[in-house]
Amino acid sequence: MFSFSLSSSSSFHPSPLLLALLAGFAATPPVVAQTGAAAQLERVTIDAARHGGPAPLEHSAGSSSRLGLSLQETPASVTVIRRESIEARGAANTQEILKGVPGVVFADPPGSAGTVFYRGFGSGSLAQLYNGISVQYDAIAARPVDSWIVERVEAIGGPSSFLNGSGAVGGTLNIITKIADNGGELSRFVVGLGDRLQASASLQRRLGEQDGGQVLRVELNRSEGALWTQGRDRSAWQASASWRAPIAGSALVHTLAVERQHEKVLQPYWGTPMLRGADGTVIGRLRFDPGTFGVNYNVQDGRYEQDVSWARSILEWSPNASTRLTHTLYHYDALRDYENLETYVFRNGNRQVERSGALLQRHDQRVWGSRLELSHATRIAGLRSDFAFGTDWSFNRQTRFPLSVNGPFGLSDPYAPVVGQFLDLPGISRSYTPGATNLLRSFAAFAENRTELGQGWAVVTALRADRISMDVRNHRAVSASNPALFETRFKPVTGRLGLVKDLSKDWQVYAQASTAADPPSGVLATAGFSALRDFDLTKGRQFEVGSKRGFDQGRGAATIALYDIRRKNLSITDPNDRSRVIPVGEQGSRGLELSAQWRPVPAWQLAGHWSCTRARYENFVETVEGIGPVSRAGRRPANVPAVVGGLSADWRPHEALMLGADWRYVGKRYANTANTIWDEAYQLIGLSAALRLTPQLTARARIDNLADKRYVASLSSSLPYLGAPRSISGALDWRF
Template sequence: MTTRLVCTALLVGACRFACAEDSSLELPADTVTADARPKAGLELDRPVETGSRLGLSLRENPASVSIADRVQIERVGARNFLDIANSLPGVNASAPPGWGGYVAYRGFNGAQISQLFNGINLQYGAANRPVDAWIYDRVELIGGPSSFLHGSGSVGGTLNYVTRLASRDESSGEARISYGRFDTTQVAFGFNQALNEGAGPRHYARIDFSRDDSNGYIDRQERGASNLAFSLLSDLTPRLSHTLAIEYLEEKEDSPYWGAPTLNPKSGTLKIDRHDRFANYNVEDGRYEQRTRWLRSITDYQLGDVTSLRNTFYHYEGQRDYRNLEVYRYSADNTTIDRSGGYRQRHDQELNGNRVELLHQGELFGHRSDWVFGLDYSVNQQTNYPRSVSAVHDNVTPGAFDPGHFEDIAGMTEPREKGRSNEIETSAAFVENRQQLSERLALVTALRYDHIELDGTNHRSVGADDPARFERRWDVFTGRAGLVYQFTHDLTGYVQYSTSAEPPGGTLTGASFSQVRDYDLSTGRQVEIGSKLSFLDGRGTATLAAYRIVRKDFPVAGPQPNTTVQAGQQTSEGIELAASLWLTPKLLAEGNFAWVHAQYDEFNEVVSGVSISRKGKTPINIPDRVANLRLTYDVAPTWQLGADARYVSAVYADYANTIWVPSYTVYGAFVSHRLDDHTEVTLRGRNLTDEVYARFIHQSNTQYYLGEPRSFELALHSRF
């Protein structure tokens, strides 16, 4: 009774907050209990929303589609959704300040990889800061262009972060508490509760909360974040269901780490002073903060036995604040460091939209034919308040310097004032079909039309490159066609062709007039062939995909921060392999490997006023190989051991490919013991060899964004 009252009170008090998207009628395939052990296989027969609105399983989809569900999240010890994404084939994700959730995949990065929250695209990379993993049910990935499903962009692929929602399962609860190196702590809990019984409408509520704090592995870098997710599922009639979902995030990071300066001379392999590995050259009171609210209202109505209707209203509000000194460069003799790049910024963003989908499962020409028809309308508004000073602030000696304060930076005490406001209005219509051509062969097609309107307002001084107002309009058609052939019950093969399109400037929410005035749509196309296989009587599963992506007329990062230049064409060709196998009844092996050859076919970089061709060069921050391997061994009914390894190859730090960051391999391990039927304790170690490695390289100032050193964590997890 107490839980029911608490859930009801939270619903009433939380309606001003906000949330993201998932299915209210389609429940997770598995219920995690205290007896849960790693599941065998890649779950090829599980439907994945990110790859299709038709409810296609991984096996039925003519694309490379992967999923990391709640069991895998806990198995890999993921602390945020980027940790989850990195467990998927070919993904290399990090979160350097100012870049949000940075992802490289299939030879592309940044805005070229769509990141969705419950199927909704915020259309701004800095909004994709990694949220703690506790409130997420799963992360889904589709490789290559998926504009036909999610709108403009996503030439390299799409990641979809799906939050937990109330379910019709029996009432349950769970809690977790952990402590690790650098005073890293988490306190989290979650409850799913049936609110009533008997005839008439039935209601189910779920609440999840986590609080995470850490002193950070970099000097003076401290972070705290709170996450709340609440949802109410109401079966109003046997045919009508409604889900209200609300989420709130608040994050604060003191003296954010902007990377370690690299030593001179900058040629070949970039190096840092390892004795100064944990130094923070930001000011004492540097700051990053964000507050986000999501709200979704999802209505499902079963019109008949084979026809259903879904309507999703969504609302998002986000505010992000930066206040930092961001650029650090060694003197020629590497004895002192110039600090520059004073930067103060605020983003106010609001997204409102509504999507309606009609699903019909019928027959055509004597064979099964499933259809989805839909409309999507949204308005995305963002206003920024920028202030930056590029001049050198001071010169400090590594190991002995006063970090100073933000207000000491010249020009940073001016009042906050608006810079630019952008409004993006998008109207879309889409259709998707799976037509069974024979008992074994199916044709899967999709077509989407987007009408995009950008209205920009410059609140500051007006010039030829910055008018007071500007408008641009684009009309975009994208699609997919794929064939899936079932050779046997356990083996399918597929081939597909898909396209993408996106406006210039990368992301329109932050685009300036100069970034969009002279450029038309960027376009992409992909050809992919692959197979999906179960073998050894279900003990093993595997997927294999080979692809070629061509992208034309697109922006790339310019030589100065927050600038872009235009490239003519890029080609990416690659292979992805994922597999899972029970080697013995107690030993599970899982792994994936991705190789990509990405190069510019048409791109001239201007260096000191001279145009130089970069044809054949690899884009910046793109690894050509990424691999993961995990072993899990059930030593006894109450004891479990695990080990893992992750490899990321070297990446280039300039368009000329003359400087690069070396490859790295990190190892981890865990031991878990069940204290009783409800509670387990886990000791986990990360980066056991204490590898010094860069997860990201800042292009404009060649600063390493170092990965976490060796650490250990002890966690207690209880389900009841």
């Protein structure tokens, strides 16, 4: 099963990085676990003053288990990026934080700003959560948010629908925001300058008793500035408040958290047209006219704007050390508006640009949900066994208001276009007529268990049964392909079976099998009759083996994972009837992931990751204009690189000075399923510095894309989306 053939046509040679990562596993000789009852291993306690905090693998990740397992105890590849790392790398938003997750690539084109690829699968087959909650519209709703309000990011590779429901074949990414805690009082203010202006504040205060009293926390953030393309101005703000209040002693605690987000982008950049051959087609490597870099062909008053509100009520009850009950009641409200001219193509021998694709679009989405979780630690036949049970209910309602006019809307000078106004385009008016409403109701029951088997063995199991009902109400003309009301029901059952073996207190090996389910095409919050018809959800499964090892007395950690994923029943064109789609497609992905971090001495912090992915369509047919149904079996999915790597180093030559550098490599990617259009690999280098001016005041500086590399962040066979050039930013960080 794990017979891998991993290759890349790029010039990247991973051997030095691979050897560095593998060195972590050989840093100390193995200690085989003893036999018998006495072999039950205790967790290692690391002196925080000496090593800068707990051993990396001793941390837990709530996104990978409801049992509070540490990374060592979890039979899966899990990455946790904490606040310290976010600030050290100068990540401006939630997508830039993902640079630390092995194998992940991302982009934020306005039409699908939550574009992420993980283990060979795209946004439609990934779960992008916000504080553990999915709104079932991740490719759009998971738009990058300024990182100030983020506490950490957790990523679990591979199928994980058994945790949060449908839509997680390739993996799960969970953004966890700051909330009131028992960490003590906090006052912090940051002012950012340079290519991105920012003003941010954190304030936490304890009321009443020193321990166990009420805690209030407020987070404020505002950022704005012209981005790198012409006319693209962005302003955004976030505000959150949380109140943590013990009830009847410390056993019962209630936390109320509310958050508000606003973002507005004027004249959003949708992409840069590629040069075309004499026949007007594009074949081979993408080519661009350097004179068009930074040129924006969107209308002058084009915009993207969103308002998002979150509210959570979290009740936690711990009657004793072995039992914990948590209930989360939540609400999400989002309004997103688009008014843009979105498509640009070179014509007349690449001398003019034709503009088309005018779209006025509004998304009105609301989600209500309730999640109940009970965990209990006990013993069975003298062996420790931890259980978790719960239910998960949600109601998701979204109405879309589209007005689309294809055009074209004339030809423009590629270097100095006369962009005009949106409402001056023929057929466009600012009228919001509903197109369709999706009503999504879901209820799930789940269970999870970890049982120690003795002699260093432990088995981890999880099971989830979902009941999903979806009604799609068509507000426009009724037809055979677009009925007035479309109803469908799904009953997926997903799970995980994992086995962990302690080779020593610092070294574990594991194996696991897991399953997932997601729609055959599209996402449930917008999918309709043409995408689902009488289809069931796709079936995804993964087999994974790996190892995790701490070394150098807790100062370092290294992990390795080998996986094989299959997704079946995705929609393809019927080879015998090109007017129909049938759910018989299949996609596969095999890969290798490695990561390591090491603090050899207090002054140095080193980290790196490397991944190689062999993603292929096993059975996939699409309709090609003028040809008919064409098989894409054996082709690589668009935007999925074979190799992704990263390195970072932080050096503290003096107690008041920190210097950092990071490097990122993304391999060759294809722009279409035929694999006839591609872009070569690219590398990005970043530098950072922090100087403590006084005990309370620190100055920070950051350079991204040091070499000013022009690269494609998101490939497309029609309009590629370029990444940002070199940028410089600075900040003053005041803690008081």
